[in-house]
Amino acid sequence: MTKKVLIMTQNFYPVIGSAGNRMKNIFQLLNDQKGMEVHVLTTEPAYPNKSMYSNDDLWDDEAVNRETEKINRIPIKNKRFSNHIFSRLFFYVEIMYRFFLKLFELKKNKYDYILVSTPPIFIVLSAFIGRRLFGAKLILEVRDLWPDSLLGVKAFDHPFIIRIFRYLEKKMYRNADYIVINSKGFEDHIVSKLNKRKPIIYLPNGPRINELVKDKVKKEEFSVIYAGNLGLAQDVNRLKSIAILLNNHNIRFDVLGYGIKTNEFKTLLRENKLNNVHIHEPTTRKKSLNIIKNSDLGIAFLNDEEVFSTVLPGKILDYMTCQTPIVAGVKGTAADMITSNKTGFVFDSDSIDAMINKILELKNDKQQVDMLEENCYYTITNRFVWENNIDKLVEIIK
Template sequence: MKRVLIISQHFYPEIGSHANRIKHLFLQLKKKKYDVTVFTAEPSYPNKKIYSNADFWDDESLNRENNIMRINISSRKYSNSIINRLLYYIEIALKLIFLIIKDKKRYDYIFVTSPPIFTGLVGLFAKYRYKTKLVLDIRDLWPESLKGVEVFNYPIILKFFGTLEKTLYKKSDKIVINSLGFQDHIQNKAGILKSKIIFIPNGAVEEEIALKNREKNDTKKIIYAGNLGLAQNTLLINQLVPLLDEQGIHLTIIGYGVNKKQLIHSIKDYKNVTIINPVTRKEVFKIISEHDLGLVTLKEKDVFKTVLPGKIIDYMTCGVPIVGVVDGYAKEMIEKERVGIVSNTPDPKKIVSIIKTLLEDKKLCKEMSERAQQVILKNFNWDVNINKLVEYMK
C-alpha cells in the first residue's frame, strides 16, 4: 500500500473551498486504498470559536481518523493586516516543519497545497526530509493574487516571493491546478512542460448533487455564498442591495471574511437582505438550493481572470443559475456551459437587469439548472477526476 502525506493549512471541519478540496482529496485517496496522513493546523478559519459547535464536526469517519495530525496556533482569527497574516502563515509553516522533523514515517508521495506559499515551502522541505516525490497543488497564483488585492506593496518582498514561487514549480515532481487559467502562467514562470501539470478542479461527489424540488412561488431569491474578502467586489454587493430592494428581490448572504463586518453595517437598514453566519457545507447546499440565482463577484484585476471561484461549483452542484461579475476563465466557463449570465461591466443597474431577465424566464432558468448539474457530473466530479492523480501515482 502506497503512503501519501498531505500537508495543508486548512482541512475538515473548516469551511471554505480550500478545506473542502483537501477533505475530498483525502477521502478519495483512501477509497483508492492509499495510506493517507494529513499534517494540518487546528481549525481556525474564519475564527476558532465557531468550531466549538459540534455541528461542524459532522463526519464521524474523519472524527475517528488517527492519521490527521494538527498543530496548535496562537492566533485566534484571521487578521485584516497583511503583515499580521504573513506572521500567522510563518508560524504555521515553522510548526509544520517541526512536526515533519519529529515524524518517523516514510511516504511515497508528498502532496502539498498552496497558497499560502509558506505551506508550499514546507512541502519542499518534506520532499528532501523524506527523500520522496512532491506533488504541488496550486489553488491560486501567489504572490500574483497578493498584488491583485492591492494591500501589500513591498516590491523587494514581492520579488522574493516570486523567486520562491518559481523554485516550487521547478522542484516539484508534479503540479496540480484547480483552474486551467493557471496553466500558461506556471509554464511561462518556470519554463516547464505542459505534461508536468494536471488539471483537477474543485468539484462535488455525486451524493452532493441536489435535485432542485423547491416549489416556485412569488418570492424572488438570489444568494451570495462564500468569502467576503479582499478579492471579492463587496462594494458592488453594497450597491446592489437598494436596487434589488426596489425590485422586490431578496438577497441572502452566507458570508465570512475580512470585509463582512463592513458590508453588513452598510446594508443593515434594508429589509430585503438576510445575513446567515457560517454553517456546514451540507447546510450551505440546502440553503443555496432554495434560491433562484447565485451571485459571484471578483475585482477587475488580471490575476483574478485566471481563477474559478469555488462558489461557482457550489451553485452548479445545487442547480442554481449563476449571475457572474467575473472575467477570464470563470466567465468563459459560465458562458461556454450556458449555466448563467455574466455581466461585462460591474455596473449595478446592468447586473440587476440580468437578474430580472433570469427571474422572469423560468424556462431558461430550468435549462441552466439541469445543464449545471450535468456539467458537474461530467467535468467536476471528484470520483472521476481523482483518477488523474492516481494514474500519476501508479
C-alpha cells in the first residue's frame, strides 16, 4: 500500500540557502522510495526577493521541474522579503491562512503523513488542521529553535508576545508524533519542553552523492571564501574586519552571500577599495559548490548569543563537501563538529587577529591543508550523505 506524504514548508527549490535545498532533497529521496508518494505545499520562491527567481538559471533541476503535479506553490503578495518584525509576522500569518485554505482543496488526497518544517512556527499551526482533515500523523521538522533565535538576533523582544510564542513552541513539540532535527544541539532544548518522551530523529544537512568532491584541484592563487547568509545571526561586522585584513595581506577573499546585510557589506568594499575581495551574486547550489571547491579555506561566523551554540550551519557542511578546511568563529555544536573531526580550526568569534594568523599559517603549510582536506572528505562521506541518512525518515513512514 502506497504511503502518501505532504511536505509543508516555506522554503523549497529553487529558493537559495540550506533550507530550500534540504526540503528538495527530502522530497526527491522519499519519492524515490517504493511505496511512497510525496507532495509539497510551499510558497512561490521569494527569498531574499521575489524578482530574482524570474531568472531561469536558478530553475536548474529538471527532475524537480517535471514534478509540477506534486508541487503546490502558493502565491504571495510581498515582492521583497521584509526584515521588519511586524511585517514579517503578517507575512507568516498570511502564509498560514493560505496554507489552511489549500489544505481543504487537497483533502481528497488523504495523506498518511504531514511533514512540516519550522521555522516559521505559523505553518505548523496550519499543519495541525491538516492532520485533522487527513487523519494523518505529524512529523515536525525543526531547523531552528524559535523564538529563541528571534531573541538571539535582537529583532524582537516584546515580553507578552514572546510568552505567546513560547506557549505555541511547547504545544508544537508536544503535538507532533515525531520530531526531526538537523542539529544534535537542539535535542536537550526540545526534550525540556515535552511532557512525555517521543521519537527525536537526527537528520543533518549534507551533500548528495553526486556533489561530493573527490579530487581537489590545486591552483596557484591562494583564496578564502565565505558562503552563506549575511544576516543578523552571522555577525557581519566581524566578517568586515576579516575582509579588510585579508585584503591587506593580498589574499583573495570570495564572498558568496545574500541577506539583509549584503548591501552594507558591498558599501564597505566600495568605500575601502578592497580589490582583493570579490562578492558574488546568489546562484544555484551547483555553481556555489564549484566556487567553494576552488577555494583553499572557508570562513564561518555566528554571533555570541547562546541559542546559536546549538546550530550546525549548512555552510560548514558545504565547505567539507568541497574539501575546503574551515576557520571559524563559532562555539557549541559547530565548534565540536570542526574540532572533533579535525576539519579546521575554531576561535572565539571576536578573535579576528588569531583567525587571520591561522589563515596565514595554513597558506604556507600545504601538508597541513592536505590533511585537513582528507579529514573533510572522510567526515562528510561517512556521516552526512543524504542517500544514506534518508533511511532514518523512511523508517518512520514505512
